[in-house]
Amino acid sequence: MRTTSGASASSAEVSQVSASLVKSAVAAGAGRRGRPPPIPPDRTPATTRRHPPVIGEHTDEVLAEIRRARERERERDQ
Incomplete structure (x- = not known):
């Protein structure tokens, strides 16, 4: 990944920035009414x-679904 200055960022740096953005987003919504996230993002490992x-x-499977959808449309249009 390249930064705005053109330098290359390591995956650890990208992970830190990502975690920081998630925490900021959660904190930004802290004053709002509603449910908090069911599990805090910092305790949910990405697997x-x-x-x-x-x-x-x-x-x-995709083509079969498309065929079925077209058949349903033809039946509906008759």
């Missing part, structure tokens, strides 16, 4: 439980 889909992994 991935699944691998990202490979190219074309869901193509058949």
Whole structure:
């Protein structure tokens, strides 16, 4: 990641900035009415439980849904 000055930022620096922005956003909403976040963001580790889909992994399902939607539209228009 490049900063506005053109210098390269490390992932640790990016993480610190991200955490700071989240804390600022939470603090900014502190005076508002409503529910607080269910779990404080600083205690929720970011984890991935699944691998990202490979190219074309869901193509058949997506195309089938598009076909069903078009069939429903045709039936509705008749």
